[in-house]
Amino acid sequence: MRRALLFVGFLALGWAAWDTGADPVRLARGVPFILDFLWRTIPPDPRVLPSALAGALTTVEIALLGTAVAAVLALPLGFVSARNVAPAPLFYPARTVLNFFRSVDTLVYALVFVAAVGLGPFPGVLAVVAYTTTSLAKLYGEAIEGIEPGPVDAITATGATRLQILRFGVLPQVLPLFLSYVLYRLETNIRAATVLGFVGAGGIGFYLQTYLRMIDYPAASTVLLVTVAMVMIVDGVSSRLRDRLV
Amino acid sequence: MIEVRGLRVVLPPDTVAVDGVDLLVNAGEFVVILGRSGAGKTTFLRALNRLVEPTAGTIRVAGRAVTGAGRGELREARRRIAVIFQQxxxxxxxxxxxxxxxxxxxxxxxxxxxxxxxxxxxxxxxxxxxxxxxxxxxxxxxxxxxxxxxxxxxxxxxxxxxxPDVILADEPTASLDPQLTSSIMDILRRINVERRLTLVVSQHQLETALAYATRIVGFRRGRVGFDGPPSALSPAVIAAIYGDGDAA
Structure with missing residues (x-):
């Protein structure tokens, strides 16, 4: 059985390699071009630093605002998608709808929202909200499903209402996890937001794409370096905050 | 204070945890429910405020119907039934x-x-x-x-x-070091005496039950096998409660 699975696995990978035209020789032939590209990005052009920084700021704003709004919107959705607190008639539709919307990536949402509300950072924020709400709702729901039932029993036994049970029996158990998931999402959203500019949804991606199209590699490398620095700073701050939560 | 008639609780899928229990508890009693683990003590106590839904039978506590109560009525009944848990x-x-x-x-x-x-x-x-x-x-x-x-x-x-009018305690000392048992049980007795509160406490320890109860109810395989004062608990009865001759 295990051998058969292994065999099928290798077969699938082999076919995928053939179908995608994966070819080490082609890669080796491409190496000089990669080196040439890297060579031409040196030195980075400092003149575009102000616009790169402005773009980075917009990207951080898109991720921050989008994540914050999604963190709140996901709360009710998280509760209705948790098997142990939601009634079955709510739970099953909620799970299905969330899985449906979660399978669409932020960038695809951005295309939709750019078409709907026009160019700029705003459709970027909407795209981050759309994706993050559903993905956080699922994480929230799973956290709620993992709680200890004991405190919930105890609060129920006091004659508390459903809302009070959620607030005093469930929420204290999951809140630190929720915050940690929100920070984790913020980190991934910063990365996702760097490419939103490619489709006209604002931020640093717009500059990267523009300079690459203009074949201004020194300028593009400045933008890339700023992007890397921005992601590293946000990651560092966020993971330090997360460590203190759990 | 507590009136239980014909209580039957079947836990999913098909475990009969409480199998036809009738019990009347008067105000101010300190009832200890004695029995091996798996005898149905926990399920019985959880059914009294419907943390576990009874399959059949009626329950009244402090003059309020627990079985058949609507959501609001159940909450009103629950707030007068305090619960202390093993964990x-x-x-x-x-x-x-x-x-x-x-x-x-x-x-x-x-x-x-x-x-x-x-x-x-x-x-x-x-x-x-x-x-x-x-x-x-x-x-x-x-x-x-x-x-x-x-x-x-x-x-x-x-x-x-x-x-509360009633305090239910499910093995309140089972998760504690033995030397802490008496300190917890002493507090419960003080509440019983000073506040005239009705207590129903499950215990698997015979000595503790004998030391604190005004009345002992022996559970065996979901039924009441003994009901009387601690002094009436003969070795034969104890053997019947704890005996493992036909244990599941």
């Missing part, structure tokens, strides 16, 4: 004081309470209850920083904060 079931990340205050949830208005606002009288009552179990000095501490014995005392304070 304490405190909210770990909340402060001791907040845990005791949770005992008032059935009385205060729901919306302000959810926002963390409780009337001053309820806060004062919670602190008073905490003082009665001797832990007023730990009010600000996080619940999970306390020892097991302290946590169970906080749970007792939470139960008192409910201003």
């Amino acid at each position: 304490f079931n405190l909210v770990r990340r909340a402060s001791v004081q907040e845990n005791v205050l949770a005992g008032r949830l059935g009385y205060v208005r729901a919306l302000p309470s959810v926002l963390g606002r409780f009337p001053p009288d309820d806060r004062a009552l919670a602190l008073e209850c905490l003082a009665q179990v001797g832990l007023a000095h730990l009010a600000e501490r996080r619940a999970d920083t306390l020892s097991g014995g302290e946590q169970q005392r906080v749970a007792i304070a939470r139960a008192l904060a409910q201003s």
